[in-house]
Every structure is written in structure tokens, then in C-alpha cells.
Amino acid sequence: MNLANTLMLASCAPSSLNRVDMSASQDLTQKTMEAFSRLPETDTPTFSSRLNPEYQRKHIALSLTPGNVLLALHRAREAREVAVSHRNFRVGAAITALSVGGPAMFKILTGINYKPGESRDVNVHAEQLALLKATDRHLTAASIVAVVGETQLDQQSGHTMHTLHPCGLCRDVMKNHPLVDPDATLIVSALPTFRTIEMSTINELDAFHNDEQSQAEPITRFEFPPLKLFEPFVPEPGQTSVEITDTEEDRQEERLWDSSVGVYLMKRRLELLDQR
Numbered sequence: 001m002n003l004a005n006t007l008m009l010a011s012c013a014p015s016s017l018n019r020v021d022m023s024a025s026q027d028l029t030q031k032t033m034e035a036f037s038r039l040p041e042t043d044t045p046t047f048s049s050r051l052n053p054e055y056q057r058k059h060i061a062l063s064l065t066p067g068n069v070l071l072a073l074h075r076a077r078e079a080r081e082v083a084v085s086h087r088n089f090r091v092g093a094a095i096t097a098l099s100v101g102g103p104a105m106f107k108i109l110t111g112i113n114y115k116p117g118e119s120r121d122v123n124v125h126a127e128q129l130a131l132l133k134a135t136d137r138h139l140t141a142a143s144i145v146a147v148v149g150e151t152q153l154d155q156q157s158g159h160t161m162h163t164l165h166p167c168g169l170c171r172d173v174m175k176n177h178p179l180v181d182p183d184a185t186l187i188v189s190a191l192p193t194f195r196t197i198e199m200s201t202i203n204e205l206d207a208f209h210n211d212e213q214s215q216a217e218p219i220t221r222f223e224f225p226p227l228k229l230f231e232p233f234v235p236e237p238g239q240t241s242v243e244i245t246d247t248e249e250d251r252q253e254e255r256l257w258d259s260s261v262g263v264y265l266m267k268r269r270l271e272l273l274d275q276r
């Protein structure tokens, strides 16, 4: 099946089909097809079951490093640049996904939100697009899901958020998705400056949004000063790559990143590996 068709089917709410102006809808369909026409088409096998959870958790745990998290955040923000939103609410997502071969074999798949008009018929969510791409590339476990955007009220729970969490629909999709482990896959959401970053799992997000009785604070938040680490990787004019420096300032920033995010990830890794 063609990926763009799959997206269209996934985003069509049956109850709204009767009410749409079909010519406008066809125009949007055309635009959507054009937007996704550059995605390579491959045969996607039917996913039947999860991998052995122990196997999957071990590899997710080993891939949770400060560097991998920062890279996923950068890719999500770069993707956000091409997001399409009629109300300028742009979201970028990046999923670090592993293949059966082990943690050394991973790919980062990006997604954007795509909602060119008011119509609900065309409404692609960044996280779901990235997950579709990971599935299409035959990857088997999502270890990091990074989401970058400005925050708003959560439309399903009504909660205020410091960063933009995956929405209720995306939380449901991920909770039941064969690539996502609701207790192990790391969900990282950040404001576009990366000054505020939150980390959790799908089950922790669920507790935050749906469990009014929950006393624990399930989401961990980091606040940072402006850092060079957070600046976009943009080559100088005329250059094709970014020059890597190793100054004392760079090292101080890395120590700050490692001593906050790194310590949190280390704890997560140990918890996941202990569960085996």
C-alpha cells in the first residue's frame, strides 16, 4: 500500500466525511500526495507481535545516552522547519529506532505535523508520521521519541504543560504500537530553544494526563541556560559541514548536559537493565 494513502486513511475521521466540501478536500488530498511523494516506497511487512520484551528493553536501555537524546532533539527541530500548519502551530518529531541487529544499528526518522487547512480530513501528526516511517524501514524498536514545538494546553486532558507532549491521540497510538515500549521508550519533549526539556515514558505521560489520583510527579523537567550545544547545526555560508570545536567552554557545556540529562538516563538504563 502506498504510504501517502495509508496516511490519508489514518487521518480521515469517518464522522466528518459527509460534511466536507469535496473539491476542497480533493485539493488538499493532491497537496498531501505531493508533500509525501518524495518518501521512498517499500513493501512493509505486517507487524504481528512485539519482539521479546526483554530483548527490546535491553537495547533500548543501551541506546539511552545524552548524545543520542541531543541528536534526536536537533533532528526533530530541523524537521519542524518544514512542518505545515494553517495556524502556524508547527511540530517536529524524531524517532531513534533500532533494528534487530542491536543498538549500533539505528536510524533517526523524522516527522512533521501537516495540517494545511481547517479541515480535519488532512491532519497528520508528527509523531505518527515518524512512527510510520520507522515501521516502513523495518525497524523494530523505538528507543527515543523527541518532540519539538511551542507548548499549548493538552487538547485531551486540558492540562497545562511546560513543553509540548505528544497529544492524546499520539499517546494512544504509541501505547499500542509494536515499536514502542510504554515503560522503556523515552519520550523527550522540548521547547524550540531547548531551554526547557521534559523526559518521561508513555505510561508516565498517561499518569500525568489521565490519573488524577497520582501523587507522584511522573515527568522530569530540565531547565537550561542558553548553550552552544543547543544552537542549530548550520554550516557557515559556502561550507557543507559544521566545524567541531573542543574548547573549555564546549567541555563545560558537555559536563552540564551530562551531569543533568546523563545522570537521569543512567538511572533509567540501570532500572531497565535490572528488570531483565
Ligand SMILES: [Zn+2]
Residues within 6 Å of the ligand: 125, 126, 127, 166, 167, 168, 169, 170, 171
Ligand atoms: Zn499528536
